[in-house]
Amino acid sequence: MLTVRFPDLPTNPEEPHHAAFCQIRHLAHHADRSLCQAPGSTFGSTLGKEDDMIDKSDQADPGADDTDGQRWGQRTFSPEVVERAHEEIRRQEAERRRRLFGDRQPFAVPEDIIDFEPEAGVPVDYALNTAAATDATGGRMSHERCYELSIAAARQQGFLTRAQLARLGVDDGELDRLREAGLLTELDHGVYQHAASSVALKYGYSYAAWLALAPDRFRWERPQTATDDAVLSHESAAGLLGLGALAVPRTIFTAPAELPAPRATIIHVERLAAADVTVVEGIPVTTPFRTILDLMRGGTDHDDFGRALQEAVRRDLVDLQEVYDAMLPLAPAHSFPTAGPDFVAYFLPDLDPSGLTPRNLRAYAELTAADSVAEAQSRVAVLLAELRYPTGAQHPADDGLSRQIAAEIVGRLCR
Structure with missing residues (x-):
């Protein structure tokens, strides 16, 4: 599953630049804010200007390594254009938040929602399910509310409680339709997993139970x-x-x-x-x-x-x-x-001591053959003294080192 770290471009080992611009288009389309059509969009007009977008020196060899620009299919974008694309995303996201929330915020929105989870990335699937959620509710849920539902789920491993959904403006009827459409699945009483979540059930049930302890609070409010x-x-x-x-x-x-x-x-x-x-x-x-x-x-x-x-x-x-x-x-x-x-x-x-790591092999020897370890330690201590002080000068014995070496020797002999 592709993941995106805003505001940086996503990383995909096979098609990083193609994925990046596809993501820009997908997010714009599914949030009903096409970059090419958005009023006041500087990036929208840029998309139509081939001279600005294409580095003609690369057109002769579409498969050549691209180190100075960003490639989308057979088109190469300069770093300046890529930066303008990010600026446009940030501008539209800020406008969307102002239009959606105004002075009323149903939950603690991050300082910059584009960068809301920098350590884990944002799964594209959450954003792409926005349109599906709108369709599942017969258009009763706005694109904006479905988008916020997806964002909140992404910040919680793909899980939402009934109380959290209510805070996002999702009523019981809309919740039932989302469940019928397979976009939300109930894992625990009143806790639902988003269809885009990739968390395995082994972990999902435990996380759902943890959310259920404070169902009205989002993870970032705990x-x-x-x-x-x-x-x-x-x-x-x-x-x-x-x-x-x-x-x-x-x-x-x-x-x-x-x-x-x-x-x-x-x-x-x-x-x-x-x-x-x-x-x-x-x-x-x-x-x-x-x-x-x-x-x-x-x-x-x-x-x-x-x-x-x-x-x-x-x-x-x-x-x-x-x-x-x-x-x-x-x-x-x-x-x-x-x-x-x-x-x-x-x-x-x-x-089986043969499969133990050194520290547990030493512990095994200490517990099962302490007398043998003590006997081996006395011999190891003499050898260490000879190696470290060949002149025969008297120095304090290093009991810790000799004990560890002796325990590991005995442990290995126990295998």
């Missing part, structure tokens, strides 16, 4: 710091991160304060540390390390927990030694062995 908002956690986080195969009958969040819980939703109240939160496909979610600890604290079946932990260790999403150290205080309440070899045998009986 706290911008993840720890100040609800975060997907526990079994739901494990499912999103691909840790094990836990049954998740409800969606689980952790929030810094009490929130109304929609149906099939559980909310734990706790302020998470910034280090415990990450973002996956736009969804704030606990990190693998925090998720593993939450599973144990939440009373997850030990077999299920072991499978989740093994997957996290195998994929190097967590440091096995750090997980072990953090879990020791939980042992009395959750009845699991604390001795290193017993811990590994209990939770990770099928873990």
Whole structure:
């Protein structure tokens, strides 16, 4: 799917310049603002002037590399013309916003709607569905309202709540027609996915549940710091991160304060540390390390927990030694062995050390063969001293380095 970063030209590996000018024309056409026909358009008149638009030196070889201009099919556009095209888009967008909103704005419109999502780009499909939305409602929804619906959806991974749609002026009848036309699909109670959204259902259901926690607010109106908002956690986080195969009958969040819980939703109240939160496909979610600890604290079946932990260790999403150290205080309440070899045998009986990364291979050796690591360390320390201080001078031993080397040696021998 083509994506566009305004105000820059879109990047398409095969036809970048063709795509750029097609996008200009598509956006103009579907918003009923043709660049060639717009009153007062400076770019519209330019399109008709072949001498201004075409670099004749390139016409003899349409396939030649174009480094100084922008190519559209067999026509090459100078950088000056391209810049004028962007200026025209900005001018028309500013005029559209003034005409649409005036002094009334149904939601917080960005400073420059053309550049509303610079870090992710704007899917062309959202803009191109504007005309389809108008047709689906039998013309009852204006081009402007359909366009704003598409823009708002694009800023939220392609999702909108019923309350947000109401703020955009979409009534229940129009919503039903949009659903019948296949432009909106309900994923959660009162949360809809736009037809142009490319988010996989694995992530879509979680994102829809997150939006449903505050259905009347757009994403950009919610706290911008993840720890100040609800975060997907526990079994739901494990499912999103691909840790094990836990049954998740409800969606689980952790929030810094009490929130109304929609149906099939559980909310734990706790302020998470910034280090415990990450973002996956736009969804704030606990990190693998925090998720593993939450599973144990939440009373997850030990077999299920072991499978989740093994997957996290195998994929190097967590440091096995750090997980072990953090879990020791939980042992009395959750009845699991604390001795290193017993811990590994209990939770990770099928873990293959040959596939582990160096840090987890060292942790595996420390937990399962600490005596062998200690013995190897004494020999490694002597060797390091000889290599670093060949004169025999006495220097403090580097216990950390020798321990790591010894643990990795033992770990490799365990393979």
